[in-house]
Amino acid sequence: MADTRARDLGVPGYPYVAIPHPLSSLTSAELRARAEQVLPEVLRVLGVGEARDVGRGWERPARPEEEAFLPRGDAVPSLIEFCYEQGWTDGLPVVPPTEELVQRFLAQVQRDPDEVVLSQEHLGRSCTVRLAAANAVMAGCRPEHFPVVLAALEALQALVENRAVLMPQHGQAVLLIVNGPIRNRLAFNCKDNVLGPGDRANATVGRAIRLVIQNALGIRPHVYDLSTQGTPAKYSFCIAENEEESPWEPLHVERGFAREESTVTVALAQSTLHVEQRDSKRPEHILLSIADSMSYAGAYFPWRFGHGSIVVMGPEHAQLIAEAGWSKHRVREFLWEHFGRRAGELRRLAKAGGLDPDLPDEAFVRFAPGPEAITLVIAGARNAGVSTVCPTFAWQTATRGVPEARVHE
Amino acid sequence: MPGLVAPIGRVERISRTLAPRGQAELRGARVGLVDSGKRNADRFVQALGELLRERFGVGEVLIRRKPNPTLPAPREMLRELSEACTFVVHAVGD
Numbered sequence: 001m002a003d004t005r006a007r008d009l010g011v012p013g014y015p016y017v018a019i020p021h022p023l024s025s026l027t028s029a030e031l032r033a034r035a036e037q038v039l040p041e042v043l044r045v046l047g048v049g050e051a052r053d054v055g056r057g058w059e060r061p062a063r064p065e066e067e068a069f070l071p072r073g074d075a076v077p078s079l080i081e082f083c084y085e086q087g088w089t090d091g092l093p094v095v096p097p098t099e100e101l102v103q104r105f106l107a108q109v110q111r112d113p114d115e116v117v118l119s120q121e122h123l124g125r126s127c128t129v130r131l132a133a134a135n136a137v138m139a140g141c142r143p144e145h146f147p148v149v150l151a152a153l154e155a156l157q158a159l160v161e162n163r164a165v166l167m168p169q170h171g172q173a174v175l176l177i178v179n180g181p182i183r184n185r186l187a188f189n190c191k192d193n194v195l196g197p198g199d200r201a202n203a204t205v206g207r208a209i210r211l212v213i214q215n216a217l218g219i220r221p222h223v224y225d226l227s228t229q230g231t232p233a234k235y236s237f238c239i240a241e242n243e244e245e246s247p248w249e250p251l252h253v254e255r256g257f258a259r260e261e262s263t264v265t266v267a268l269a270q271s272t273l274h275v276e277q278r279d280s281k282r283p284e285h286i287l288l289s290i291a292d293s294m295s296y297a298g299a300y301f302p303w304r305f306g307h308g309s310i311v312v313m314g315p316e317h318a319q320l321i322a323e324a325g326w327s328k329h330r331v332r333e334f335l336w337e338h339f340g341r342r343a344g345e346l347r348r349l350a351k352a353g354g355l356d357p358d359l360p361d362e363a364f365v366r367f368a369p370g371p372e373a374i375t376l377v378i379a380g381a382r383n384a385g386v387s388t389v390c391p392t393f394a395w396q397t398a399t400r401g402v403p404e405a406r407v408h409e
Numbered sequence: 410m411p412g413l414v415a416p417i418g419r420v421e422r423i424s425r426t427l428a429p430r431g432q433a434e435l436r437g438a439r440v441g442l443v444d445s446g447k448r449n450a451d452r453f454v455q456a457l458g459e460l461l462r463e464r465f466g467v468g469e470v471l472i473r474r475k476p477n478p479t480l481p482a483p484r485e486m487l488r489e490l491s492e493a494c495t496f497v498v499h500a501v502g503d
Binding site: 002008009010011013015019023024025026028031034035036037038042045046047062078081082083086088096097098099102122123124126127130131133134135137138162163164167168189206211215216217218313351 | 412413414415417418419420421425426427431432433434435445447448449450452453456457459460461464465476479480481490496498501
């Protein structure tokens with residue numbers, strides 16, 4: 001990553017020192033030993049002491065990013081192979097982004113193809129409308145999906161502005177939540193298997209976002225994307241809300257849009273965690289099971305920034321809770337109140353780093369700064385008491401309207 | 410079959426040059442250390458600063474913490490350090 005960044009910034013061979021992991025769990029004495037270990041390297045890159053050699057032996061020439069030669073007249077299978085060779089795919093085959101297909105996508109929106117819709121200033125890279133179209137083609141989208149992709153990218157821009165949250169080790173994925181009439185018109189799945197495969201709109205629109213991140217922003221695996229383990233949700237992570245079976249107002253109405261408007265909401269999520277609770281109809285039992293899952297021991301507890309969570313509640317859970325007279329607001333309040341762990345448990349897990357040492361063991365530590373850090377969306381089939389929680393540390397979300405698009409026959 | 414549209418973004422390249430090396434001595438020098446902001450990074454750079462002072466007679470050590478571990482240090486921070494120090498080591502969160 002450091003070599004790529006140095007090359008991108010125009011200083012190939014920039015001297016640096018890599019400090020061996022881990023660092024965050026070391027004692028003061030161990031930290032000093034680690035500093036001692038890397039000291040000669042630090043002196044080397046500063047060009048002082050015994051070793052004045054500062055070069056890192058940069059040998060590999062920079063590959064031209066703007067590929068001048070593109071094949072013409074080749075058969076589709078070889079074009080797919082060509083896309084693999086260029087490193088443009090997510091590991092799965094892509095639809096070759098032919099000029100003709102890209103033009104059909106661009107015809108869906110009244111936008112300047114060179115307009116920037118998403119950028120990462122610290123990488124010096126950005127995504128234009130045209131690049132977004134090329135990646136949406138590759139993801140397998142239909143032209144009428146393109147306005148949803150563009151709206152999602154604009155929402156993502158609001159989320160990642162001046163932050164590097166698209167490339168942490170946590171390996172989080174970009175989650176899209178589609179609301180409004182466009183769900184049904186473009187056949188976004190909001191019911192059974194909503195988090196699984198099978199529906200083109202969900203699969204390809206979600207995939208388009210990842211391909212944009214990889215190709216347009218250059219945040220590729222093994223280069224700028226060095227997640228410790230990643231998540232399968234990075235291939236594609238797009239759901240629609242089951243507004244028809246939700247007892248409460250949909251997410252976009254909660255955010256100030258009209259029910260008849262179509263929107264896409266963008267969030268960052270590290271994984272999906274299945275929550276079973278078929279043994280009780282009581283709201284408290286259902287919500288305590290969900291809150292406990294939100295607070296699992298393996299979660300990241302970012303004290304400095306506040307924690308958050310996305311709850312994809314199954315319609316059965318939502319209806320049982322609503323029948324007992326609970327509003328959506330009350331549900332989020334309750335989840336927030338129980339989203340956390342006791343100080344003693346955090347100490348037992350060695351996850352109390354930022355905690356006040358005087359806090360008694362029995363004190364409950366809330367993870368989220370407030371109910372607003374919990375996004376609640378209703379999706380899935382009404383056939384079992386199952387919900388899903390999606391942990392996230394960058395809990396902010398952004399919602400954008402989707403302009404109407406023509407449907408191609 | 411038409412040609413393909415390259416889906417990859419261009420890097421806005423800015424010409425940069427490395428600071429000259431090998432022209433200054435550590436003894437008595439003022440050294441700037443940028444803490445990445447990750448947990449323990451502050452204690453690590455502090456230990457590094459102590460070692461530089463003890464072993465190489467470095468003068469003053471200026472330590473600054475980046476507000477965001479992954480992003481580069483703000484320009485003002487870098488300007489302050491580069492004007493005040495002979496050597497600057499900048500840390501990037503992993």
